[in-house]
Amino acid sequence: MSQAQLKPSSISAEWRKDFPILSQSVNGHPLVYLDSAASGQQPAAVIDAVAHYHREDHANVHRGVHTLSQRATDAFEGARDKIRDFINAASRTEVVMTSGTTESINLVAQSFCRPRIGPGDKVLITHLEHHANIVPWQLVCEQTGAELVVAPMDDQGQLELEKLWALLTDDVFILAIGHVSNALGTVNPIKGIIAEARERDIPVLVDGAQGVPHMAIDVQDLDCDFYAFSGHKMFGPTGTGVLYAREAHLESMPPYQGGGDMILEVSFESTVYNELPYKFEAGTPNIGGVIGLGAAVDYLQSIGMQRIADYERDLHDYMVAALESVDGIRLIGTAASKASVQSFLLDDIHSHDLGTILDHQGVAIRTGHHCAMPVMSRFGISGTARASIAFYNNSDDVDRLIAALLKARQLFT
Amino acid sequence: MTKQAANNAELYDLYRELILDHARNPRHFGRLDNATHKAEGINPLCGDKLKMYFNIDNHGRIEGTSFEGSGCAISMASASLLTDAVLGMSVDDADALFDTVSARLTQSGIDEGSAVDIDVDVPLAKLKALDGVREFPSRVKCATLAWHALHSALSHQPTPATTE
């Protein structure tokens, strides 16, 4: 199939101009950024909000009576309110600011699970998880004697639901599951899975790191117990993240870390913890980063997550068709329901070599195991090349990817 | 030369015919059953994993070499070239070659004249084919992985070599 046939009309991203970083050249070619699943780029609105805070409003939060501290606190707490609205949490007390998905998951493993589980209990995860949703559970299992159980996936990279239901037994203390696989792009039918788990009174943590950037999230509608995500994958600053948790859980959990900000009163005999969500936010937070995350939420909402999802679906379909037209391509991750993330192999070219050749043509993709080594072993491979799309990409980016792949083939044959 | 053309040249310099040939048809590939020295090299970043085997005789001469594993074209070619290059060498010479090759590959942006030289014995001259990695800092570790494993095998260090 020729490119001309594939391309009835070009798909252009009206939002691209909002991202200053995208208008540069890399290795002598205009940059094509297809690695948003690793980290999203920031719109000018986010960069400016962070800069404004550092230029005009910086002080510590929650502690000064002076004007700057009040401004910083207002902006920081304002961002929390925006995030609450963005994911439709019932209350701002359920929105805990963390350093990222990784910390959010570790917090739940250590504060929710560790005090309550032991030998005979199970922690259930799936074969699709990122290492951040595997290793924290391995640690807590080692610490407590609980058992880690893994639900299988099929050759398309989809969960085998019947087997998952069978694994949801009474001795499962928590199910920790990704919303969208970062390595394969599979979108799990998370709402139905949560419903099945709830019927059996099993709490569910959703690793939403790759969900939030691509679709509208409503934690009340999902009815999950925990939803973890990172700011930098949703076009905000690195070092920011969120743990959404039901208030009843947060009430019942001991603090994750001790320090300033998470207390009401400290004496050497005892400490009274602060109210929610501050009980889980020890120490000075990433104030500028969280303010930037608030600006990212404003920006995404000004476009609308549904529009973003629709746009990305069209562009993803375009990309998959274009990839399939390249001789020697093998797609890894062909689930029926996908986000705009596609892993692939080209002939027997190692993904690391592909990454270098593409980079030299200005095309940035991710290569390797994508922090999901069990996913790679499931397919009997050591890694893949992965192109991931955000709403600032367009069909020209895809065309450039294809041209770069053809060049790689030429070089290797 | 335009910037694009220069980039192109760098790419062709990295993936020279000799490199691609060794990557596709690695020499001495497989385990060496009578190996006296072996070591593993792991590059955690990209998952390259090589096992290097050496058979060293009583006089400290490398009688046999082989390797197995998987990795990118650069790491496979480098390992393959290594097994050719050190065959028949004394342990001391092979270790000296490790120093030379690592130094040569980690000097970036130098001209040919000032590069640490490799003695121009025929099989060794081929090692210059690895020079292309100098312009690709993220790939230097791929090229040096097998050499670190060689060094580790010769010094009988039991733990896997890494390029960290």
Ligand SMILES: Cc1ncc(COP(=O)(O)O)c(C=O)c1O
């Ligand atoms: C599915 C998934 N979970 C968790 C993480 C970890 O996120 P972070 O490194 O921002 O904590 C990532 C990031 O790569 C991810 O893709």
